[in-house]
Amino acid sequence: MAKITTATLLKMKQQGKKISTITAYDASFAKLFDQAGIHAILIGDSLGMVLQGQDSTLPVTVDDMAYHTQCVKRGVEDTLIIADMPFMSYATKEQAFTSAAQLMQAGASMIKMEGGAWLNDTISALVERGIPVCAHLGLTPQSVNVFGGFKVQGRENDKAQQMIEDAKALETAGAQLLVLECIPSALGKAISQALTIPVIGIGAGKDTDGQILVMHDALGIACNYMPKFSRNFLKDTGDIKAAVELYISEVSAGNFPGDEHIFN
Numbered sequence: 153m154a155k156i157t158t159a160t161l162l163k164m165k166q167q168g169k170k171i172s173t174i175t176a177y178d179a180s181f182a183k184l185f186d187q188a189g190i191h192a193i194l195i196g197d198s199l200g201m202v203l204q205g206q207d208s209t210l211p212v213t214v215d216d217m218a219y220h221t222q223c224v225k226r227g228v229e230d231t232l233i234i235a236d237m238p239f240m241s242y243a244t245k246e247q248a249f250t251s252a253a254q255l256m257q258a259g260a261s262m263i264k265m266e267g268g269a270w271l272n273d274t275i276s277a278l279v280e281r282g283i284p285v286c287a288h289l290g291l292t293p294q295s296v297n298v299f300g301g302f303k304v305q306g307r308e309n310d311k312a313q314q315m316i317e318d319a320k321a322l323e324t325a326g327a328q329l330l331v332l333e334c335i336p337s338a339l340g341k342a343i344s345q346a347l348t349i350p351v352i353g354i355g356a357g358k359d360t361d362g363q364i365l366v367m368h369d370a371l372g373i374a375c376n377y378m379p380k381f382s383r384n385f386l387k388d389t390g391d392i393k394a395a396v397e398l399y400i401s402e403v404s405a406g407n408f409p410g411d412e413h414i415f416n
């Protein structure tokens with residue numbers, strides 16, 4: 153397999169090929185996912201919940217993210233490596249520069265930030281300085297205290313319209329990838345069609361350009377949630393590499409997510 157870049161993912165969208173991505177936090181899983189053919193690995197700040205056992209992602213620090221990014225980097229040959237910018241590490245443009253530099257130097261090839269059009273200036277400034285950006289809309293877990301829980305977002309008409317506008321603004325600002333989390337399927341479809349950049353969904357229906365899962369959910373070993381949108385692929389295979397290969401082929405064939413994994 154050849155090195156996967158943002159250009160590879162854009163080409164996949166243009167050719168209608170589904171993108172499969174998953175989280176990882178260490179070298180062993182990262183190597184296995186890379187060899188299974190995963191298109192991108194996210195070092196998610198979900199590590200606060202699935203590795204550290206916290207009840208939200210808010211306690212995660214840039215040092216935590218950099219440590220796990222270094223671990224993942226050592227296991228990866230071809231897969232695109234994306235690292236989450238943790239809570240309040242990009243509240244100002246200057247903070248974003250420092251945080252993103254640390255994660256890129258730890259081994260990331262792209263960073264991800266949660267938020268709408270308020271991030272436009274930060275995104276364009278990072279891209280100008282050589283840092284590719286993945287945006288994240290919908291259920292953005294760093295805002296769990298504003299939402300009052302991990303709840304589906306964008307159900308009301310005005311909120312859905314706002315999300316479409318935010319997505320277009322983030323693309324215009326220079327974001328090269330977008331994650332949509334926990335939104336109605338129809339909205340996931342509308343945003344994916346409205347954008348040129350690839351859109352990766354988690355609980356955002358089957359019509360996004362790709363999918364992402366927290367690895368612990370795909371393997372049925374999470375200590376906190378088993379969200380409705382995830383599926384235990386290990387149960388159907390009995391082997392971790394085969395489970396990830398099944399995830400990739402089910403996404404590619406349009407069989408995952410199924411009707412039981414989506415919000416209407």
Ligand SMILES: Nc1nc(=O)c2c([nH]1)NC[C@@H]1CN(c3ccc(C(=O)N[C@@H](CCC(=O)O)C(=O)O)cc3)CN21
Nearest residue numbers: 198201202293302303304366368369374377379380381
């Ligand atoms: N194991 C795990 N998987 C994740 O996907 C995940 C984490 N942890 N931690 C960080 C965030 C938090 N996320 C979550 C957590 C819970 C729900 C959840 O319980 N959702 C309800 C929907 C509730 C509604 O209908 O509004 C569900 O039934 O799935 C969703 C996303 C996603 N991320």
Ligand SMILES: CC(C)C(=O)C(=O)O
Nearest residue numbers: 175196197198331364
């Ligand atoms: C669920 C994905 C998109 C994420 O942001 C994470 O793992 O932190």
Ligand SMILES: [Mg+2]
Nearest residue numbers: 196197198236
């Ligand atoms: Mg995250």
